[in-house]
Amino acid sequence: MFGVKLTADRVHAVVTDLRAQIVAARDEPISDHRPEAVCHQIKGLLDELAGSGQTLAGAGVTLGGDARSAAPLGGERPVDSAYLGWRQVPLKSLLERALGVPCVVKNDVAALGHQHHWFGAARGLRDFALVSIGAGIGYALVVHDHLVTAAESDLGMFAHLVLNAGGPMCGEGHRGCASAYLASESIVTAARQGLRRPVTYEEVMRLAAEGDRVCRVVVAEAADALGRLIAHVATFSMVKTVIVAGEGVELARVAKDGLDRALSANRRGQAGSVDVLIEADTFREWARGGAVVAIQSFVTGSD
Structure with missing residues (x-):
């Protein structure tokens, strides 16, 4: 299977077997953000990774945004992605035309949830939640072996769940929300103000582990917020495992x-x-999530 994760500026691609084991992988910068151009770039990666003698059963492409392949009554649901500047893009059709194989399009956090459920840390669990932290804050919930589906507008609210009404402000003007504490840019901004110099997320984590006062405080506040967020997730959903x-x-x-x-x-x-x-x-693991939803579609006949 072929799996792809699209970020704001890169294409991450993997080829896997039907057990979702990665056999080849590569990523590269997005050279042109127009949907047709991105599909063409994905086709180039597919040709490079799959090789001339290998036939793929399908492809799964994941991205942040409202990305679901099928509309409620059949047909195709256009994709919206703020990260890529896309609005109402018929991505599934464009991909299938470019790649020549059946394609599934999924929200990236939902695909990551499927990956952990089928082949990862949650394999064998009927109920669990997944909280993703990084450039954005994401959430997926599996109950009775089924991923709970939700509109992107509802999932977007999770990142702005208020954890401390007197806390720092996020980019959308909310005080003390999950994004204000946990988004990578929020953490970097807080550390940069204290250190009075540019800093990367990785550097903040390293300095905190080494005992730097500023970074220890920033990381401690973020970890406290993450603990509260996980507690809310577990209490509201009544799951006993949170990834x-x-x-x-x-x-x-x-x-x-x-x-x-x-x-x-x-x-x-x-x-x-x-x-x-x-x-x-x-x-690479996010891209593997794309391959997993393609495997699911191949096995179950649904997307």
């Missing part, structure tokens, strides 16, 4: 003790009432 994933997941590793304290405090002091699994999902 923390995404490119910003190092936060959960560096400040795991603070995360656990906040989680316990917001679960009435019941330590261990929620099993938190921390998964270091690179963009």
Whole structure:
């Protein structure tokens, strides 16, 4: 299977077997953001990774935004993606025309949830939630072995769930929401103000682990917010397992003790009432999520 994850500026692609094991991978910058041009670029990666002697059964492409292949009554649902500047793009049709294989288009967090459910940390679990942190804040919920579907507008509200009404402000003007504490840019901005110099997300995490005062405070506040967010997710959904994933997941590793304290405090002091699994999902793993939804479509006959 062929899996793709689109970010605002790169195409991440993998080829997998039917057990979702990656056999080839590559990523490259998006050279032209027009939908047809991106599809053409994806075709070039497919040709390069699959080789001349290999036949693929299908492809799955994931991206942040309202990305569902099928409309409720059949047909195709156009894709909206703020990251790519796309509005009402018939991406599934464009991809199938370019690639010559059946294609599935999914929201990237939903695809990552499917990946963990079928082949990853949640394999064998009937109920779990996934919280992704990084450039954006995402959420997926699996109940009774089925991913709960939701409109992008509803999922977008999760990133702006208020955790502390007196907290920092996010880019949309909300105080103390999940994005204000946990989005990579929010963490970098807070550290940059304290350090009075440019800094990267990876550097903030490293400096916090090494004991830098500014970065330790920034990371501790973010970890406390993440613990509260996980507590809310577990309480509202009543799941017992929450996977923390995404490119910003190092936060959960560096400040795991603070995360656990906040989680316990917001679960009435019941330590261990929620099993938190921390998964270091690179963009290659996000692309693997695309391959997994293509496998699901191939196996079940639905998208």
